[in-house]
Amino acid sequence: MFDDVHNIRDEPEVEFHMVVPEYSTYKDLHADQTIPAVTMERLQDFLSACYTNFNPKVADLYKGRYIQYVRTAVHENLVYVTSSVWAKMKKTVSYKVDASLTKDGVVSESQCECAAGQGPAAHCKHVITVLFALVAFCKDGELLTDLT
Numbered sequence: 030m031f032d033d034v035h036n037i038r039d040e041p042e043v044e045f046h047m048v049v050p051e052y053s054t055y056k057d058l059h060a061d062q063t064i065p066a067v068t069m070e071r072l073q074d075f076l077s078a079c080y081t082n083f084n085p086k087v088a089d090l091y092k093g094r095y096i097q098y099v100r101t102a103v104h105e106n107l108v109y110v111t112s113s114v115w116a117k118m119k120k121t122v123s124y125k126v127d128a129s130l131t132k133d134g135v136v137s138e139s140q141c142e143c144a145a146g147q148g149p150a151a152h153c154k155h156v157i158t159v160l161f162a163l164v165a166f167c168k169d170g171e172l173l174t175d176l177t
């Protein structure tokens with residue numbers, strides 16, 4: 030009996046991958062576009078649910094144009110966001126970030142390619158930088174990316 034329990038624990042954890050729309054259906058986020066209102070409050074809610082706090086460094090990453098692009102797609106009541114974030118100052122390695130949002134701007138799922146970014150509620154600095162970018166976009170109507 031105890032052996033059975035032990036065996037279950039030994040099973041390798043299945044890696045989580047978000048189910049996302051076809052990447053060809055995503056469009057670059059642009060100034061005239063309306064996305065769910067992502068607020069700092071929503072971001073804080075998400076972080077609290079992940080038992081973590083907002084790291085002010087994330088704002089520096091955003092302002093330092095670590096984000097390469099942000100693209101969105103709508104699918105079955107959710108807005109999907111895909112992005113690529115530079116890993117380091119040198120801007121040689123980047124991580125792909127995915128997130129989905131409800132129409133109310135609540136984060137539904139998130140994932141990132143980095144070691145700390147396994148979903149469905151990834152909250153590594155890359156995911157948070159992308160979410161912070163959405164907050165900034167909703168507030169300022171523009172998005173700072175590396176390619177602009």
Ligand SMILES: [Zn+2]
Nearest residue numbers: 141143153155
């Ligand atoms: Zn990450």
